[in-house]
Amino acid sequence: MPLSKADIENVARALIEAEMRRQPINPIVDTYPHITIEEAYEIQRTIIKTKLTTKRGLKVIGKKIGLTSKAMQKLFGVSEPDYGHLLSSMYVEEGFSIPMDQLIQPKIEAEIAFILKDELEGPGITVADVLRATEGVMPALEIIDSRIRDWKIKIQDTIADNASSARFVLGGVIVPVKDLDLRFIGLLFEVNGEIVATATGAAVMGNPAIAVAWLANKLAEYGEKLRAGEIILSGSLIAAVPVEKGIFVKATFSKLGSVSIKFI
Numbered sequence: 417m418p419l420s421k422a423d424i425e426n427v428a429r430a431l432i433e434a435e436m437r438r439q440p441i442n443p444i445v446d447t448y449p450h451i452t453i454e455e456a457y458e459i460q461r462t463i464i465k466t467k468l469t470t471k472r473g474l475k476v477i478g479k480k481i482g483l484t485s486k487a488m489q490k491l492f493g494v495s496e497p498d499y500g501h502l503l504s505s506m507y508v509e510e511g512f513s514i515p516m517d518q519l520i521q522p523k524i525e526a527e528i529a530f531i532l533k534d535e536l537e538g539p540g541i542t543v544a545d546v547l548r549a550t551e552g553v554m555p556a557l558e559i560i561d562s563r564i565r566d567w568k569i570k571i572q573d574t575i576a577d578n579a580s581s582a583r584f585v586l587g588g589v590i591v592p593v594k595d596l597d598l599r600f601i602g603l604l605f606e607v608n609g610e611i612v613a614t615a616t617g618a619a620v621m622g623n624p625a626i627a628v629a630w631l632a633n634k635l636a637e638y639g640e641k642l643r644a645g646e647i648i649l650s651g652s653l654i655a656a657v658p659v660e661k662g663i664f665v666k667a668t669f670s671k672l673g674s675v676s677i678k679f680i
Contacts, residue, residue: 418455419455419458424455424458427447428466431459431577432463432466432467434563435563438519439520440563441563442564444459444573444576445572445573451572452572453571456575460579474503477645477647478649479642479647479648480499480579480581480584480648481651482497482499482580483498484620484621493570493571498579500579502581502649506582506584507585508584510586510588510676512677513677514559514680515680520562522559522561522582523657524559524656525559525652525657526615526654527557527558527651528554528556528598528601528650529555529648530647530648530650531550531552531646532644534644535642536641537641538635538636539633539636545632546625547625550628552591552593553590553596553624554587555667556584556587556667557667557677558649559584559659560580561583587672587673588673591671601671601672603617603668604668605666608664609664619654620650621651627650631648659679662679662680664676664679
C-alpha cells in the first residue's frame with residue numbers, strides 16, 4: 417500500500433520533532449516496510465517545506481550528495497547516491513565550535529564543495545557542464561546525524577531524514593576548477609592532530625564532478641534544478657567518523673587548503 421498524504425506528513429512531523437528534542441525515533445521502515453524511495457523523498461521535501469514556512473529567514477542554500485561510494489551503495493542495496501537539502505541554519509563558520517548538545521549521534525565527513533555560478537538543469541548534464549557552471553571548489557566538513565535510533569537505517573530512512581544531514585563547515589578559499597583535476601586532489605584527515613584517514617577525490621564516484629552531474633540529472637526527475645550560488649557537497653572521500661565532545665577535526669586537501677572544527 418502506498419503511503420497516504422497523512423502518513424507522509426506524520427513521518428515528517430516525527431522527524432522534525434526528533435531533531436528538535438534530540439530524541440531519535442524507530443526506523444521508518446519498521447512502521448512502513450513497503451515505503452518507496454520516491455515516498456521517502458516526498459517526506460524529505462515535506463520536512464524542508466515545513467521548516468521554510470515556520471522559521472523566519474530560513475532558506476535553502478544548497479544540496480548534499482550521499483552514498484557516493486560503491487561500498488556504501490552495496491551496503492544499502494542501491495545503485496545510485498542520494499541527496500538532501502542544505503539549509504542556512506546548517507552552516508557553521510570555521511573558527512566557531514559545534515555544541516554536542518545540539519546533535520543526537522553525529523559523525524563527520526570530509527568533502528569537496530562546489531560553488532555554482534550558473535544553474536544546472538538536467539537531464540543530460542555532463543562533467544563538462546558541471547565544471548563550466550562552477551565558480552570554484554572549497555574544502556568542506558559535513559556533520560551528519562541521524563534522527564533514527566542507533567543509526568539503524570535503510571536507504572528510505574536516510575532519504576526521508578534529509579540524507580542524515582546536520583551541519584557543514586567550509587574552508588576559507590574558493591579555488592577555480594579550470595586547472596584542477598579533481599580526481600587527484602589528496603586528503604589528509606586528522607582528529608586531535610592524529611591522522612585517521614587519507615583519500616583522493618576519485619573516491620567520490622571516480623570524480624566529484626560526476627556526483628554533481630548525477631544530482632542535477634536526478635533533480636530533473638522531480639522538476640527541480642541546481643541554482644546559481646548554491647553550495648553542493650559532492651560526497652565524502654572517507655568513511656564517516658564518529659565525534660564526541662572535545663575533539664578537533666581538520667581536513668587538509670592538496671591545492672584546496674584546509675578546513676577545521678571543534679566540538680564542545
